[in-house]
Each structure stands twice: as C-alpha cells, then as structure tokens.
Amino acid sequence: MDKDKNWLVSNRKFTEEEMELYGKEILPQLPSYRAEDRSIESREMIPFFKMIKWPRTDSQTSQYILWTDKVWGGRITFENLRVAMLATHDRIRYLQWIVEALDSNGDGYISREEYEFGMDLMAAHEPTLAKVPYEQMVREADLNGDGLINIDEMMKWLEKIDNRIQL
C-alpha cells in the first residue's frame, strides 16, 4: 500500500498526556499562536509537526492545510489538532471527526452543500474515492428513510465506502 496515500493512519499513537504537553509547551511557541482559542495559522502546522518530531510528507501536510483553510477558515485550534492526532491510528474515530467537521452548521445533518464540499476535499487526498453523487449517497445512507442524512448515517455509510475501496 502506498504509504503516502494512506495519510490518516500512523504507527505512532499519541496519548492524551502527550497532546496536553504539546498544547502547553509547543503550540504557544509558534508566532501565529493566539491564546484566546489556542489556535495557530494552518501553515504553522509544518513547524509544529517538526517540533514534535512527527514526520509528515509534503502532500500529507498540504492536505491538513487545505482542510484547515476550507473548514475552519485558515486557523486550527488545539482542540481540533488534539482530536485529529489522537485519531490518526484509529480509522473509525477519524471518520467520526471528519463527519462532525463536515456538519459545518452543527445541526446534526449533512446537507447537500456540506456533503459536496467534504467529498471534494476527501477526493483531493484520496483519488480512488469515487465521487458519489449526493442523491445516490442519500439512497444508500438514509437508513431511517426521512430523506435527511444525520451524523450516524453518514458515519455508517463512510465505513461501508471505506471497506469497498480498501483504503
């Protein structure tokens, strides 16, 4: 398997303690650090990963930056970094994090706009992920038949897709 392709999975497991330490000791050293929401500019993930000695390829890092720019408007908070990094070795946890980030208005449902935006991004880092049209996704994912896709339905559908394309 192409290691670079599978950028979500890492052999390294981060612990909560480690992440707390990075949040306290490392993140505030970055020039763009903002104490009120403990955030940094997306590009400073590059020095951050170097400082914590977590080897990332350029394409991995540029996907994190792209995601941060599109989903969070260019800044990543410590909380988002923490959750994403704790999930790097755990595919299901990572999918959960993606789906929650996809629900950008926080109503618990994935709208057409939220879906299309998210699939574009995922397709960018995962070219083999076939772009499934929204209507088809709803047909496959809408388990309770209400015509809407909630977080749980989206998770289950992505898990299925995940198995189908053998990431």
Ligand SMILES: [Ca+2]
């Ligand atoms: Ca939503």
Ligand SMILES: [Ca+2]
């Ligand atoms: Ca539904």
